[in-house]
Amino acid sequence: MHRNPTRKRVACLPLLVASVLLAAQPPGPVQAAEPAETRQAEGTVSSRSWEWQAFGAYAFPAEVGIDDEPGIKVAISNSGFATTVLDRDFDREHMIDTFLRDDETLVAYFHFSKSGAYEGLSYYFSSGDGCGFCYDSKVQSTVKVEKGRIHGSLKRVSEPDDIQFDLAFDVPVAPADYGDPLPAGGGEPGKAYAALHTALLAWDYAGARPYFTEKVQADYAEKSEAIVQSFRKDHPDTSFKIVRGYGRGDRALLLVEGETSWAKVKTEVPMLREKGSWRLESEVLQVRLAED
Secondary structure, X not given: OEEEOOOOOOOOOOHHHHHHHOOOOOOOOOOOOOOOOOOOEEEEEEOOOOEEEOOEEEEEEEEEOOOOEEEEEEEEEOOOOOHHHHHOOOOHHHHHHHHOOOOOXXXXXXXXXXXXXXXXXXXXXXXXXXXXXXXXXOOEEOOEXXXXXXXXXXXXXXXXXXXXXXXXXXXXXOOOOOOEEOOHHHHHHHHHHHHHHHHXXXXXXXXXXXXXXXXXXXXXXXXXXXXXXXHHOOOOOOEEEEEEEEEEOOEEEEEEEEEOOOOEEEEEEEEEEEOXXXXXXXXXXXXXXXXX
């Protein structure tokens, strides 16, 4: 199996644990797991260090294969995926790596062409047990893409210290659009984000409050300092620019580039319209690499 040794390691918090922790911590990004009975995949995955039962599957448009061609990735995990939540995210793989994958919640990404042809996989289970990109022409695949879904079986038999899998799944492919494009600067949701930015930088608790959701505001009187601190840590507090925005009904998604005191960053910002005003639902920060 041909290997690209490059791999990504992200510090993460599993969704199943996060849903419990949210009750005790200031609000942050929306995190949720599918109910335990919602099985999305069948089969097994075994590797150098792990053997696990597939439970979750989530398919989304992505760059795939050694040449990063447009295609579909299917994330397979031993935990379920919150499909409705992930469908609203822009960088689905980053969200999965950040809020689902950890040392016990494992995820492997299988690459497919737009028609369903197998193009390889990438995974990281533990130190010495991962691959940034791998391809084996002997993988047996019946996977097809039809009517907005990707379905079929996938099998690989190998040496004991290499990855093996015998999987079946049938899931919808996540939408490639996020709504109607917003005007430059993000329109009304962008104005709300800019106003919140000003309040966060000034530690203006009263000024920031109207730009948080009703759910966040429920505990604001007692936890305003902790809430503002929580949102500031994922916010470009030196400078920002809204580079793209999308809207659909009472939801909007802003894609932001900016800087903190320590790095150039990018964030994606889901906004929610409540009682006629736009409010920040969450903000998820990534370090912006040179090629971004």
